[in-house]
Amino acid sequence: MVKVPMFVRLGFLLAASIAFYAVKQLSLKTPRHSSKSSPGNCEAQASNSEEEKEQSTCSKNCLKESREEEEVKLMNKIYNPAVRKLLNTGDDIFLEFEHLLMGEMEFPDAEKDLNEIERLRSLVKELEQRELKLEGELLEYHGLKEQESTILELQKHLQMKSVEIDRLNITINALEDEKRRLHEEVSRTVYVRKELEEAKNKIKEMQRKIQLEAKQAKGQLLLLKQQVSLLQSKEGEVLKLDVELEKSANVLKELELEVMELKRKNKELQIEKRELAMKLDAAEGRITYLSNLTESEVVSKVREEVVSLRHANEDLQKQVERLQMNRFNDVEELVYLRWVNACLRYELRNYQTPTGKVSARDLSRSMSPRSRDIAKQLLLEYETHFSRPSSPGSEDFDTTPTTNTTTTTSTDEPTSKKSSLIQKLKKFGRSKDKAHRVPELVELYPTLIKRESKNDSSPPLISSSSDASSNMIGELEHESSSNLTKDNSCIDHEVKRDVETQGDFIQSLAAEVRAASFSRIDDLVAFVKWLDEELSFLVDERAVLKHFDWPEGKSAALREASFEYQDLTKLENQVSSFVDDPSLSWEAALKKMYELLEKVEQCFYALLRTRDMAMSRYREFGIPTDWLLDSGVLGKIKILLVQLACTYMKRVALELDALSGGDKEPPREFLILQGVRFASRVHQLSGGFDGESMKAFEELRRRVHTQTGEEKQE
Numbered sequence: 256m257v258k259v260p261m262f263v264r265l266g267f268l269l270a271a272s273i274a275f276y277a278v279k280q281l282s283l284k285t286p287r288h289s290s291k292s293s294p295g296n297c298e299a300q301a302s303n304s305e306e307e308k309e310q311s312t313c314s315k316n317c318l319k320e321s322r323e324e325e326e327v328k329l330m331n332k333i334y335n336p337a338v339r340k341l342l343n344t345g346d347d348i349f350l351e352f353e354h355l356l357m358g359e360m361e362f363p364d365a366e367k368d369l370n371e372i373e374r375l376r377s378l379v380k381e382l383e384q385r386e387l388k389l390e391g392e393l394l395e396y397h398g399l400k401e402q403e404s405t406i407l408e409l410q411k412h413l414q415m416k417s418v419e420i421d422r423l424n425i426t427i428n429a430l431e432d433e434k435r436r437l438h439e440e441v442s443r444t445v446y447v448r449k450e451l452e453e454a455k456n457k458i459k460e461m462q463r464k465i466q467l468e469a470k471q472a473k474g475q476l477l478l479l480k481q482q483v484s485l486l487q488s489k490e491g492e493v494l495k496l497d498v499e500l501e502k503s504a505n506v507l508k509e510l511e512l513e514v515m516e517l518k519r520k521n522k523e524l525q526i527e528k529r530e531l532a533m534k535l536d537a538a539e540g541r542i543t544y545l546s547n548l549t550e551s552e553v554v555s556k557v558r559e560e561v562v563s564l565r566h567a568n569e570d571l572q573k574q575v576e577r578l579q580m581n582r583f584n585d586v587e588e589l590v591y592l593r594w595v596n597a598c599l600r601y602e603l604r605n606y607q608t609p610t611g612k613v614s615a616r617d618l619s620r621s622m623s624p625r626s627r628d629i630a631k632q633l634l635l636e637y638e639t640h641f642s643r644p645s646s647p648g649s650e651d652f653d654t655t656p657t658t659n660t661t662t663t664t665s666t667d668e669p670t671s672k673k674s675s676l677i678q679k680l681k682k683f684g685r686s687k688d689k690a691h692r693v694p695e696l697v698e699l700y701p702t703l704i705k706r707e708s709k710n711d712s713s714p715p716l717i718s719s720s721s722d723a724s725s726n727m728i729g730e731l732e733h734e735s736s737s738n739l740t741k742d743n744s745c746i747d748h749e750v751k752r753d754v755e756t757q758g759d760f761i762q763s764l765a766a767e768v769r770a771a772s773f774s775r776i777d778d779l780v781a782f783v784k785w786l787d788e789e790l791s792f793l794v795d796e797r798a799v800l801k802h803f804d805w806p807e808g809k810s811a812a813l814r815e816a817s818f819e820y821q822d823l824t825k826l827e828n829q830v831s832s833f834v835d836d837p838s839l840s841w842e843a844a845l846k847k848m849y850e851l852l853e854k855v856e857q858c859f860y861a862l863l864r865t866r867d868m869a870m871s872r873y874r875e876f877g878i879p880t881d882w883l884l885d886s887g888v889l890g891k892i893k894i895l896l897v898q899l900a901c902t903y904m905k906r907v908a909l910e911l912d913a914l915s916g917g918d919k920e921p922p923r924e925f926l927i928l929q930g931v932r933f934a935s936r937v938h939q940l941s942g943g944f945d946g947e948s949m950k951a952f953e954e955l956r957r958r959v960h961t962q963t964g965e966e967k968q969e
Contacts, residue, residue, distance in 0.1 A: 266375065270382055281393065750798045757793065761803050764789055768806050771813070772877035776820050779878060783817040786810070809876045815869070816878050819862070823888045826858055830895040835902050841910040845929060848903050852933065855896060856940060859889070893941040900937035900944070904930050904951035930955050 764786065773779040793799045800807070833851060835844055862883075870880045882888050907930035911923055934952055938944060944952060 753799045754802045776879050776882050780817045812876045896937050896941050901951045903933045904955050
């Protein structure tokens with residue numbers, strides 16, 4: 256075993272101790288530096304910033320200290336093996352040193368010592384080089400650690416700078432956009448300035464032109480004013496000429512009329528001259544004839560003519576009176592027989608007479624000849640005074656002969672002629688309204704007529720003659736013919752012009768009329784009104800339309816239906832709007848209601864005569880016919896008539912209450928008779944009464960019975 260020299264061991268020990276000391280010093284430098292620097296920094300930061308900044312800096316320093324401690328631990332891990340080796344070698348050296356001190360060490364030879372020294376020196380050099388290398392690595396490591404912290408800070412700064420760069424890039428982009436927009440606005444403003452300058456130049460040019468045109472217009476305006484003044488003066492002259500022409504035209508028309516009038520008078524004078532010449536010739540012939548006769552012959556001749564004319568006049572008067580009497584007798588018998596027949600039919604069909612009452616059958620049997628004649632006269636007066644197209648009592652007539660054989664032939668003829676009308680009246684009387692027959696009314700009416708006939712014995716005077724002057728008719732015919740000949744020339748010219756110019760218009764109207772079809776009567780009325788307005792532009796409608804293919808039958812049917820419907824609606828409005836005025840006297844009030852009933856009866860009977868034929872014709876032309884049925888306007892008018900009868904009977908009852916005393920008996924009887932007569936006619940026309948009318952009639956019948964009872968007591 257080679258023994259190491261003592262001084263070599265000491266050198267190793269010294270080198271190890273120095274290395275250990277250096278490592279120790281290096282390990283202690285960093286914490287001291289950090290501990291010293293941290294309080295100073297904390298105080299500086301505490302003095303220069305707020306509490307929040309102090310906390311942030313302290314936290315950063317703590318992080319740095321923790322990082323440095325980790326680095327020291329890492330270095331200790333790296334250098335601990337080397338130190339341990341050095342310590343182990345040191346221990347060996349110390350042991351050898353102890354052995355040396357103890358005298359146990361062996362001292363080699365000099366050569367061996369020199370080799371050992373050389374080896375140790377080389378080892379020391381290696382160790383020194385290694386130490387230097389380790390110190391360089393350590394310094395490099397510390398530099399790297401410091402560079403790492405700086406790198407982290409630089410990275411943070413880099414991130415901040417990158418964020419700031421992004422923000423700046425955004426601002427740069429925004430500024431570039433703003434710059435671009437400003438450039439565009441600048442270019443646009445430059446363009447607008449150019450346009451503004453051009454517009455200003457144009458405005459200046461236009462102002463110059465306007466000034467020039469204004470100057471020219473002033474001159475033209477002056478010229479126009481002069482021309483207008485000239486035209487106004489000329490217009491005044493033209494107006495004067497027009498007025499003069501109109502006057503001359505009027506004068507010409509008047510002259511033409513005068514010429515035509517003179518021509519007419521000339522013709523009349525010629526006719527009169529011819530007549531006078533004929534009369535003159537006749538007079539001359541008569542004069543020559545009379546001149547040949549003696550005076551006695553002339554007187555005898557005149558007397559004979561007077562006597563013959565007187566006899567002829569008397570014969571004619573007798574014939575006229577006989578014919579009138581025959582006609583009056585026929586009418587009397589016809590009315591009487593119709594009345595008796597209707598009463599009997601109603602009585603036999605709908606009513607059985609209670610015991611103790613006088614019926615119409617008993618009345619007709621128990622009448623005396625004088626009473627029968629008086630009843631005939633009253634009925635004749637009623638029939639002739641209140642005449643209408645068809646008697647309402649003809650509803651239930653039959654053609655069977657009565658007991659009076661003298662009037663059979665006179666009654667068969669009118670009943671056979673009006674059989675169709677009777678059937679219509681039967682259908683018309685069977686209405687579906689809220690009304691029912693009142694047989695008491697049929698019985699009451701003839702009894703009142705019988706009682707009235709006892710009080711009045713003077714027959715009325717009937718005058719149905721109407722005188723017509725043949726001379727007046729001849730003059731009217733002559734005047735109308737002269738007027739027609741005077742206007743025919745002008746009208747023919749206007750008709751010819753309308754035929755030539757209004758052809759297409761009339762053809763279009765004809766097509767409208769042919770294609771017209773209606774489901775409501777109101778639409779038809781509006782169409783007829785429009786058609787009449789369109790045709791009113793023609794001079795003579797009939798004269799113009801006969802030159803074209805005009806549907807005359809359909810247009811006439813349309814107008815007829817429209818006018819009939821309008822007449823019915825007007826009649827309905829008149830009946831519905833009637834209000835009994837209490838301020839009027841009872842004669843005037845009853846007369847108004849009676850006239851209204853007459854008007855309704857005339858309209859109804861005229862419509863019933865032609866209703867079936869009209870409905871069939873209307874259906875051919877597509878005209879609605881529901882308004883002609885009993886459920887249409889006619890039914891409404893019947894209901895209104897029942898209300899009118901109720902008003903009439905109430906007014907009669909009111910007047911009966913107002914009349915009292917024995918001296919007022921004739922007016923009371925007349926009022927009762929008029930009320931029952933009015934109710935009978937309405938009952939026969941409408942087909943029955945409603946509840947309110949029945950109450951009014953019962954009140955009137957009660958008054959009749961009370962009056963008859965008083966008469967029986969007297």
